[in-house]
Amino acid sequence: MIAAVGRALPGIVALCLGALAARWFAALVGINELLLAIGLGVALANTVGVPDPLRVGMETHDVWLAAGIVLLGSSLTVGSVLETGSSVLLLVVAAVTGTVFIVEAVARNVAGVTERLGSLLAAGAGICGVSAVVAVGGAVRAKETQIAYAAGVVLLVDAVTIVVYPIVGSVLDLPGTVFGVWAGVSMLSTGPVVAVGFAHSEVAGEWATLTKLARNALIGAVALGYASYYARRGSGGPTSVRMLWANFPKFVLGFLAFVGLASVGVFAPEQRASMASAVDWLFLVAFVGLGTEIRVADLRRTGVVPALVVFTAVSIVSVLSLSVALAVF
């Protein structure tokens, strides 16, 4: 057990050093520190590669991202969430449903992708990236190769949207709430959504996170829907509450708990400021690690047709959700 801590420590120290370097260099050259942190990770992974002694610790980036999201709840209140929350919720449900149907339709009728792979791509694009792919993969008894394939497509789309969304946000000069809701509704994985949101502005980051968490919470409903669809056709796997719970993003509950605590005034203003600083540091550390997951060689192995299917759906939903966000917020 002590050895497990020892194995993780060098990589965690490297993530912290990367975060410090990103903050220092970003201030020096005037680039956004979160995007720079991701860039540092990408540069390391795609040049010399992540050294073996650092690998275990660097893979802990999910822990720091979850911690940052939970703590972020302390900067919001139930009142501020309810103000625009109902419109966001409607947009989230519409976007998830729309994405799933578009990917399924294009995959089956146009691209000729196998039914199960199409369902995995639809879940990954509609909900929360790789977690949704794994959850639905279990529910529809997909092959491991199909799960790996769909997860690869999700990572490819993540890599592209991390670059494209900040550019579009800047060119169109989108307000923080609009950009945040748009990114939260139409990008795929949670890490990149949070990164581009906070890279745009504090407000955009909060709304991007909130919107994405609402989307993530639908993972159970989509996995159950797919499970019952495939079960009716006699080709699904057993879906248990335990399996759904295992794939449910639990940090959503921690985030809501902190929103609740902040709403009843548990945190003093100076404590909220300290926790906001902690969130910044946690995201910086997480994003250095997240960057190391973007490996160009792996992305090249992703099939062109499945990637095109997801890119088509994300493009359609992205344009539609941006139009709605601009009209509503």
Next chain:
Amino acid sequence: MDGDRIDGLGRRAIGRWCALDADWQGSLVALAIAAAVAFGVEIP
């Protein structure tokens, strides 16, 4: 004796920590930071 007990507790705690998934680990990290802030730790 006390040293052995503390060592045992530490090992059990690390064991339980390693058995948690990233979501729970992250939530506990957040809780620890919030507790530290509540006790007066300032994060720059």
